[in-house]
Amino acid sequence: MTQVKCDLLIVGAGPAGMSAAIEARAAGLDVVVADEGNAPGGQIYRDAAQSPLADATVLGDDYLAGRALIERFAGSGAKHLARCVVWQVAFEDGRVIAMLTRKPHDERGGTLEVTARAVLIATGAQERPWPVQGWTLPGVMGIGAAQTLLKSSGLAPSQDAVLAGSGPLLWLFASQLLKARRRVCAIVDTTPSHAWRTALPHALPALAGADYLLKGVRMMRAVKQAGTPIHRGACAFSIEGDGRAESVRFVDASGAQHVIRTSLVLLHQGVIPSTQLPRSLGCEHEWDAPSACWRPRTDARGRSSVERVWIAGDGAGIGGAIAAMHAGTLAALDIARELGALDAATRDARNRPAVRAMKRHLAVRPLLDALYTPPAALRRPADGVIVCRCEEVSAGEIRGIAALGCQGPNQMKAFSRCGMGPCQGRWCGTTVSELIAQVQQRSVGDVGYYRIRAPIKPVTIDEIADSIALDDDFTRGEFPS
CATH class of the missing domain: 1.10.10.1100 (BFD-like [2Fe-2S]-binding domain)
Structure with a gap:
């Protein structure tokens, strides 16, 4: 087992984790960033630095903008541990001790023990589960997973793919496929027809993020102009097939029943914070009714209910990549203050631009939550x-x-x-x-929710055994002993 010491351990190398690492290094902290990906970027900027796509512009300007952040992170001096699964975080004598397994095993891999003075959890979001009849059949997957394949391997879905569900990612992925010259068989939009009336009171404040709204309008217009069949207000959605997905069945807003033949169904009902790691540490969580999801209790700087633990980015509440980036900056500055690398006045002065930017980027969230949070009938x-x-x-x-x-x-x-x-x-x-x-x-x-215990990710007995320090006089006994 390899042992590593640092001031700050950051779990996750997405926008929040990278921004936090840059800011923490600028404050003089020794930083280790552990991430499961092959390269920094997280889901939103996955492989943005070296895309396998011949023309990465099909993924959009927002995706390409991640390259600048990745370059800054690479030059920050933070130690980046790629392909690392963090499966336990504990506390001992005021220190944070994390167990990581680096995969695949090689001369640099195996089990690592990272000891830090503080930990920042920047594990981002996961797709919201949408249990429907047939969702366990082969040929059914999440849109987020399909987008991962496109970003990491350049693999696009088949031409008969049906995209079903609701939320911005549904339209973003459809527009990305069209730019990649792939056809979408149909979009089955489950957003209730009355959702716009519910969202209307939030429309005026959301104008502070008008650029975000305009991007969404352009994506929807592009999909419509491409001639993609769009079925709105869908309900009673199910997936049918004998041994694998063969068709989808639903009722549209007019009450008409539809059956669409397809071999690939991509589902999406928005994203929710990934809470497993903070839950395993005992961080307090609350049910966010407008978003219909659990989120950790944090203050404006990402400080959790557990000492020495901060949470930033979509893992603390869905806000998008840019808001996550600023949240990482705020958390890093607060950690630097806590660890004595900055005084309060310097922290607060550096906070102000990020606070203003976050406020603007989060202005649209109440509108999106009202519009796209799936109703109870779908959940x-x-x-x-x-x-x-x-x-x-x-x-x-x-x-x-x-x-x-x-x-x-x-x-x-x-x-x-x-x-x-x-x-x-x-x-x-x-x-x-x-x-x-x-x-x-x-x-x-x-x-409430499940009580989460370590290991928080599947690991082998060999990997757990490798993390146990043995005395010099240890002798292996026979089994059973």
Whole structure:
């Protein structure tokens, strides 16, 4: 096992993590950035520095803008650990101790122990699970996963792909495919027809982020002008097929029923904060009703409820890449102040530009939340739909156990194994909480979430064993001993 010491450990090399590393290094801190990707950038700027696409402009100006941030990060002097899975973070004598496994194993890989004075969690967001009939069939995946393939490998989906769901990424990916000269079979938009009326009160404040809104309008117009069939206000959506996806069935806003033949269905219902790591550290979380997701409790500088732990970027609340970048800057400045590298006056002076920029970029979020947060009917599936993909537990089983008086997701886990698979609840946790709340007529915040324990990512016994320091007089016993 290799041991590394630093002032600040940053988990995640997306916009928030890179910006924080740049600012922390400028303040004189020794910084280590651990990330699962092959190169810095996170999901939004994945492989932006060296895209496999012959023409990366198809991904848009916002994607290409990430190259400047990546270059600044590369020149910051922060130690970047690529292909690293952080599977445990603990505290000892006021220090943060993290266990990482670097993959693939080579002379630079294996298990690492990083000891730091503070940790910044910048793990970003994950796609919101959308359990529908047939979502476990081969030929069904998330739009975010499909976009990852396009960015990292230059692989575009087949010409008969149906994009279904709601949210900005739905339209962004469709427009990127069209720029790449790929055809989209159809877009099935589940945004309720009344959502615009709900969002209207937020329209005036959102004008502070008018450039963001104009980008969205242009994307929608481009998709429409390309002749892509668009079915709005869709409901009763399901995926059908014998052994793999063969068609989608839904009802549009007019009440007409549709069946579209397809071999590839790409689903999306927005993104939610990735909360596994901060939960494992005991950071307090709250249910964000307007966004219908869990988020950690943090102050304006990203400081969590746990000492020496900061959270920045979409992992603290969805705000987009630019807002995440400024959030990383604010967190790094606060950490530098906490560790004695800056005084309060210098921190506050450097804060001001980032605070102003964040306010402008977040102005549009209430409008987007009102418009694109899926209604309860889409978040709480019918009884026959699989919710926990790992253990194949259906919504009906969860509702049945909840009706018996099961008090929360942790007890549900014991009764049904829901959340005990390789994803460790990432793909079922939010839905399980909502289903229990629905049956018992409680608030989701009262129901709670899974208790997350290390290892927070799947690791082998060999990797765990490699992290254990052995005394010189250790002798291996026989099994059973």
